[in-house]
Amino acid sequence: MKTEHRRLGLLGLILSSALALGACASLSAPTLSGDAAKLQSLAELDGQAPTRRTLEIQTWTTPQGAKVLFAPAHELPMFDLRLTFAAGSSQDNGVPGLATLTNAMLNEGVPGKDVGTIAAGFEGLGAEFGNGAYRDMAVASLRSLSAREQRDPALALFAEVLGKPTFPEDSLARIKNQLLAGFEFQKQNPGKLASLKLFERLYGQHPYAHPSDGTAQSIPAISRQQLQAFHARAYAAGNTVIALVGDLSRSEAEAIANQVSAALPQGPALPRIAQPQAPKPGASHIEFPSNQTHLLIAQLGIDRRDPDYAALYLGNQILGGSSFGTRLMTEVREKRGLTYGVYSGFSAMQARGPFMINLQTRAELSQGTLALVKQLLADYLREGPTQQELDNAKRQLAGSFPLSTASNADIVGQLASMGFYDLPLSYLDDFMRDVQALSIEQVKTAMAKHLDPEALVVVSAGPTVAQKELPPPTDRPAELPSTVPH
């Protein structure tokens, strides 16, 4: 079923930073010989890393101070424009939900146009307006046909929405009510409750601690004046990154960037937020009448500029970063059938984001499963990856490289992320080069430096029930059973 609070879906979730995949680099020594003996197609591959779509990324700064990243893509008659502001909930400044509410109210009114007129304006052009606010960033985006007949009026309306929102009182009351309804929906979602608790535990007094959507206590009191002040400060041109991809010439792209940044409030970038303090380790439990228990196992991780980023990215891929075949997925799902999915990841943010492992399992096995996952993490930190795991993960990243920039939607996401986190234009290639150069020792050292199995913060949500022992692990059968007769 489509969710019934569709618009709220646009509002915040945790930002999982767009982890870009990088560049060429030749493949590490093939270990596919056994597989190649079985597979004709594999034996015929030339062993070269694949190429990717050619991008001519260009960058400049508008007179108003907005940073622009542009990549032309002439194959389809459309364009994607994405504005990213350092205007997430970490800028709420003691008013939880202010950033989210400001972002959600952008398209509710401009001088001379009410919310219905604005919506009809975009939709009548076939254009798609999007918005969202997270912990670090707030986003506003436009996807439209690139013919002038659609492009010009769509951009004019987009510029009004970003630059002159009127934040009408009736809309504000309605959207507050929708947020409050969203909080009620959250109460039926043990995974969401566990996640909110985890951020509170990890971040204490830091601005990442509170929910991006605010709380039932904070939202009702937020005033129109507070939204106006937040907009003037946080949606300023100097606090904005403009990413643009599509069927546009450089001069058209410059004109669009200038039009948009001139429409924004004028002002500088906001100061970066401070780093969080280390949290107190230990477990918290949320009692919830579900069938499964949700488990979150976490620590503070890294910020986006950390020099260990590539080593941790690769190290995490092997632990639990890429769905199937990771240590966690193999041991917890494939060998024991304990969960539908178990994942780990570093969310690298402006300040240190979380490292988190998450999974769900039937309640009566939750304690055993938690102990198993903690043990798997401790073993990995102590031993590091094997040479085979390292080689496979490198080959996987090199092989998936062309997928990271295949569509315009992929590219605009990469540009926005590179711009927001101040990464160089060569970032995609640099990252892949760095990953391919890593040794076992470097990965092991980086993982052990940033993660401590004795300092974990654990949050569980589920029912309290008598616990059972885990089933024993089963490995793959030594010989294949007989073929199904046809």
Add this chain to the structure above:
Amino acid sequence: MIVSARRTLGLIMGVLCLPLAALAAAPQPTHEFTLDNGLKVIVREDHRAPVVVSQLWYKVGSSYETPGSTGLSHALEHMMFKGSRKFGPGEASRILRELGAEENAFTSDDYTAYYQVLASDRLGVALELEADRLASLQLPADEFAKEIEVIKEERRLRTDDRPSSLAFERFKAMAYPASGYGIPTIGWMADLDRMHIDELRAWYRKWYAPNNATLVVVGDVGVDEVKTQVQRYFGDIPRREVPTAKLPLELGAAGERRTTLYLKTQLPSLLMGFNVPGLATAETPRQVYALRLAAALLDGGYSARLSTRLERGEELVSGASAWYNAFTRGDSLFVLTATPNVQKGRTLEQAEAGLWRELEELKKTPPSAAELARVRAQVIAGLVFERDSITSQATSIGQLETVGLSWQLIDQELAELEAVTPADIQQAARTFFVRDRLSVAHVLPEESRNEESRP
């Protein structure tokens, strides 16, 4: 390994692709051929990036299942990753992963599909692996013993502990009294508890034949190279007899059905569904396109009627939706949902009455020219936007083919929609939005079970 695609065709442009004079972009060359063993292959060239998607669609899903054996198609999908002649359990996935491929599968009521997205020079590997498990799946009993536990966890996660999904499952069981569309794709828990590996082996033998499948390849490839590779890996798999699949047909007028569900939810919500035909079963295609336009008028964006009138105007609901999937193998359902605006003290009964007012309005008053122009603009732009994703293109083609329609319908969409008159929309509304075709579910918090049912 997801039960997916509850086929929310939210907007009208789910599946279209393009009659091309309308657009500046040249259409991608699309080719169709069939191997001697009956495997149908559709290749679309998209040379923007050196990537390719390969999807193999089988004509089997939960609507083919019978009571007591629900969830077979989805469980078999999971077991397709557990080994075939050339590979042990999980091995094919490992090989793909090490090549940097994304792969997974999805099951719905009308189909089961497997896909790989990868660098285009590696397409042969995806094809060879896919062909091997079509020809020689192993289905080991010990792997099944573990995997069925994973599937139960999936059911707990995505249905039992998710009140909105649980409500929709119960609602569908009521709304489709005569066909397999009432069966949940993941299967009832009682059936998962008693599922046996032999049932899966029989299900595999029954439906997994090249002549019951469609291969769709979209990306940076040429048709000749694809043809050579497909012939090489799939060509020797023998054709097998497959049972005739009967279209899922529903009762035209089963009578009004109502249920009240008390779930672990904080807020009440409402589901309404009318039994309607799909494109494969409609008397005339015109009826179907009129229903699609009705869905777009109600819920085709933030400026559509449900948002404008019920959410913002009357503030009767905090959210509402309308959707209709025309691309089903059999009959379909026109679904409306709403969450009453409890902050304003609105009730389920008031929300239901509000949805009915909008349905009656569709019967009485023709839509405005401006509304129809907005729908048209969204369809035209959506045709271009869909082409940004090779996966979306492949999915549209595969879904149409698998429910027994031609992918070339894509080219006729805009013309079909433009041919619909305001009177057609009114006529369809009068025919189908009637109580005899209606199912209603009221979803309420458990705590309210003992309270007066009408607040």
